Amino acid sequence: MTYRIAIAGCGNMSQAWISTALLREDCQIVALVDTNLDMARQRKEQYFLGCNAYTSLVAALDKEDVNLVFDITPPDHHFSTVTTPLKAGCNVFGEKPMADSLENAEKMVQCSDETKKEYFVMQNRRYVPEIRAMKSFLQSRKLGAIGHISANFQKNPHFGGFREEMQSPLIADMAIHHFDTARFLSGENAISVYCHEFNPAWSWYKGDASAVCIFEMSDGSVFDYKGSICANGFTTPWDSEWHALCADGGVYWDGATRLFYDVASGDLDKPTILSTGSVETNLIEPLPMEKTEHAGCISDMFEALGKGERPQTDCRDNINSIRMLYKAIESAKQKRAVLI
Secondary structure, eight states: OOEEEEEEOOSTTHHHHHHHHHTOTTEEEEEEEOSSHHHHHHHHHHTTOOSEEESOHHHHHHHSOOSEEEEOSOGGGHHHHHHHHHHTTOEEEEOSSSOSSHHHHHHHHHHHHHHTOOEEEOOGGGGOHHHHHHHHHHHTTTTOSEEEEEEEEEOOOOOOGGGGGOSSHIIIIIHHHHHHHHHHHHOOOEEEEEEEEEOOTTOOOSSOOEEEEEEEETTSOEEEEEEESSOOSSOOOTTOEEEEEETTEEEEEOSSSOEEEEEOOSOTTSOGGGGSOOGGGGBOOOOOOSSOHHHHHHHHHHHHHHHTOOOTTBHHHHHHHHHHHHHHHHHHHHTSOEEO
């Protein structure tokens, strides 16, 4: 089967999608769509594409033979950019987060069900070798049951554009990566959340650029999240810093290269790290992956679609991560814990 693709949204992120598609023999890019026509034309020239450029996805779907759409638009455009091609008989692969509201995200899942067309969502952090290794180790239960997972995310990007105008730029745009990773690592969904959003005095964002969240997971464990996108010191990698506490020890990942575990000694008078030697002897090796990040996720989407299956980032699963996001914002507004 040949996938005839319309690229909807030709900003910087589109380059990862276009590059991956062009490496596949079964893909043909037949349309580039952006409200800024110059941006679409720029991508056309950059990748030597012979397709037409449009300012309207509806026009592209009407004039071109499209069976797959890549939605790489800003979040407030996702609802129309996904539901329009689904209703036109196309499958859709799209960027995170699913939508600009929980209501719209749920309607998108419903639309996929009703049209019997697939909608898969980008969650590239699931395709990081260290995250895969941490999940595998935790799920092996070598340290017993998981009781508490913590993520610490501190960055200071000057994005410009829509992110700096959003009401909740951290939670509504960036935190979906970390919330989804918490579900991935634990294998559980969140059932309640308490969130406090705030915007430090020095922030260059219009909305709340920092937050602290506490999630109760479906197995009774807890996931806590401390994040900021205006942190001017002690910044972390984009993948966040992670710490998992288990019945018989813990796992730590610095978000980059240091991934290791510690085992409880059972001797309260001795530091637990002495029970198994130095940290370096307890290293967890990253799991080998042929394709990582966007390339890995997109490849998984294509493989699942070709087999008539659904990947782990299918919209019906990803809705559980989106619920964490919008219920966290609801909690912050109401200044109380809310059920998910």
